[in-house]
Every structure is written in structure tokens, then in C-alpha cells.
Amino acid sequence: MSERRPLKFVMCVCTGECPGFAKLELWKLINFIRKELDVEYAIVHPQLCADDGDRFWKDFLKEGDKGVTYVIGACDPKMQGKMFKDAFAEKGLEFNKNAFPLDLRNMETSEAMKRVEEAINKLVAQ
Numbered sequence: 001m002s003e004r005r006p007l008k009f010v011m012c013v014c015t016g017e018c019p020g021f022a023k024l025e026l027w028k029l030i031n032f033i034r035k036e037l038d039v040e041y042a043i044v045h046p047q048l049c050a051d052d053g054d055r056f057w058k059d060f061l062k063e064g065d066k067g068v069t070y071v072i073g074a075c076d077p078k079m080q081g082k083m084f085k086d087a088f089a090e091k092g093l094e095f096n097k098n099a100f101p102l103d104l105r106n107m108e109t110s111e112a113m114k115r116v117e118e119a120i121n122k123l124v125a126q
């Protein structure tokens, strides 16, 4: 029987100033994810698509570590793919396989919690 791929949750909130995340209680969501859901850990970066976001991915993603799924709470999944695929490719990973992007914009906290919980449970069940 194969072991389940570890899940690591990364949240991006558009600097925290963007109206798309205005309704979200960030720390309530993050603490729910790290304490209640089956993830290795949950972390926050303020702006993953900025230069320091690139540097973060470079440090954070491990070369050839195809056994991990990075669940990313941020903006439109297609946009995430365009913005992050090169960083994944640089480490020998494929965004389409190693990332699970979620759009958590314009949600109340409870809605975002439900969305993330459903996604994590789906991944855990695979």
C-alpha cells in the first residue's frame, strides 16, 4: 500500500490590502487548516507573485520532491499556474501535478474554511 502524499498549505493574500480578501479572517483560517485538517503545516506569504515570492518558492520547493502536494490558497487557479509553473519546473516539479491551487477570493471565513476542507479531504482520499 502506498503512503499518502504529504500536503503543505501555502496561503497568499495579495499583500493583505486587496479587497478580494477583505472579508477573510486570515489567522482564523490558517489556524483551522493547521490544527483541524490533514496537512503537514500551513503558512502565509503576502504576495507570492512578487519578486520575494519567486525567491520564496526557490527556497521552499525541494528539488525533485514529487511526493508532495502544495495546496495554494490564493487567486484564480489558471493565473497561479501561469505565475508559479516556472518556479516548480526549476525544481523538477510540475505545477499541474504537484500543486492544487484554490481560489479563496471574495469569501467569508467560513466559506473559505469549507472550500479548503473539501479540497484537503478530496486529496487525502486519493
Ligand code: SF4
Binding pocket: 012, 013, 014, 015, 046, 047, 048, 049, 050, 074, 075, 076, 083
Ligand atoms: S499570487 Fe494571486 S493572490 Fe497572491 S498576490 Fe499574486 S495575484 Fe494576489
